[in-house]
Amino acid sequence: MKTIKVNNTNQFKDAVKNSDAGDTIIMQPGEYFSNKRSEVLTIDKTLTIEGQYINAKAVKLNCAFIVSNNVTLIMKNLFMTSNDDHFNTLALYDNAELFGDNIIVDRDNTKYNGGWDTIFAKDAAVSLTNSDIVADRGSNHIGLSLENSQSMITDSNIYGLCLNNATAYLKNVLISYAIVLLKHSTLSYIDLALDSLCNKDSDFYIADNSTVNGMNLKIVKKEPFIDVIGSKFQNDIFTNDSTGIRWCFDDASIILIDGKTPYNSGL
DSSP: OOEEEEOSHHHHHHHHHHOOTTOEEEEOSEEESOTTSOOEEEEOSOEEEEESSSOGGGEEEESEEEEOTTOEEEEEEEEEEOOOTTSOSEEEESSOEEEEEEEEEOOOOTTOSSOOOSEEEESOEEEEESOEEOOOTTSSOOSEEEESOEEEEEEEEEEEEEEESOEEEEEEEEEEEEEEEESSOEEEEEEEEEEOTTOOSOSEEEESSOEEEEEEEEEOSSSOEEEEESSEEEEEEESSOGGGSEEEEOTTOEEEETTBOOOOOOO
């Protein structure tokens, strides 16, 4: 295993192409790739890509990444963004793993009606700490979308979380826009905040035999909607007055807030 230092786009591309599994690429401050054209890099070997300094914005990568099967990508102290209309900013498939520490991952969907989620993982794993996953505020794009995948996130901010047959563990995390669980998903948390002020639909949606279990939930919106369909929702310690939440759940669901079932607004 070796360490490769780079300070421009061509050096970085060469390092990704010619490195061996387990190598570390150290990126010196600067902007890599042009923000006027789209570029996608495939990571086909286990690598660490790390900004030289702790300021994540010191290294800006204007490109998207696809992480290949059975590859582990470790990223530290980096800012990534993409405006490509055919790719996520980060995509992982088939037992790929992402470990992100102090990273900012953004997605510019303003040019496109359909848009892509910022990070998408299918049959993969995502671990984040001290990170920001961003999407266009006020849009219906999702910062982190997991399908048949698992995630562990601590001390981070995520613009929108969608779980589809997926599992997520959160600690001290802020989710903006909305949280959605579908198809037997599981969400466990400690100290979770939900800022859904820009969302006009359901703020917290749990369906398809999914499960939410957590402690200390705070919702910024004054009268948020929490919809539970054929699923379970259990929370101990609500920072909000839970009577101000508009609960909608069916008879097949189990809702326990500090050990009690809240008033059902009905479905």
